[in-house]
Amino acid sequence: MQLTALAKSRYTAKAYDTSRKIPQETLDTLLDQLRHSPSSVNSQPWHFVVAADEQGKARIAKGADGGFVYNESKILSASHVIVLCTRTEMTEEHLQAVLAQEEQDGRFPTAEAKAGQNASRRGYVNMHKYDQKDVQHWMEKQTYLALGTLLLGAASLELDATPMEGFDFKKLDAELGLREKGFTSLVVVSLGYRSEADFNAKLPKSRLPAESVFTFL
Secondary structure, eight states, X not given: OOHHHHHHHOOBOSOBOTTOOOOXXXXXXXXXXXXXXXXXXXXXXXXXXXXXXXXXXXXXXXXXXXXXXXXXXXXXXXXXXXXXXXXXXXXXXXXXXXXXXXXXXXXXXSHHHHHHHHHHHHHHHHIIIIXXXXXXXXXXXXXXHHHHHHHHHHHHTTOEEEEEOOSOHHHHHHHHTTXXXXXXXXXXXXEEOBOTTOGGGGSOOOOOXXXXXXXXX
8 A cells, every 4th residue: 555545544543353463473564664763863762662462551551540541441452552662861872782783784884984973973962962952852753753653554554553642651661660771651552453433433534734734935
């Protein structure tokens, strides 16, 4: 299916068929797509927690306690749930790991190319850390790029998805031990197959008209 058709057909699922499970091969394909998401200067400041069974989903659903209980069923009834997490700081260890992986993957024909990439990435990190002082926000924006990849990737595999910001970040971070590992939760995404009771599947797609969102110079 063409990308435009996928964008028009996908929607946010509101109810899942609990009897259907995503095949492992399909999940592996989706996770491979997610891992290859774009990010500014290939910074990859993310981590993904995947829940594939009832116990794992129940742990994530703890973040929907209290004021976010309306999202609990979307977590518990889905086939799988992914928590998209962002680094709490851009560490030297991470920068070195990304550079080493790039070298291993053959991206540097010369030592000068490697040094140039390293300097360029650090330049952006330092700009956001010291000049604009928004490095956390910058890293979160990269994670949202990964969210876009995940949603369209799911649609391409005929999976339904529900992205959610409605959860208690502090509670979920504590449940999964994220901050001790240098991460914090950003978005929870349920994945699976829609239920016949999903009212949103029957509603037409709605977007602002092209003339209001494009300016041609």
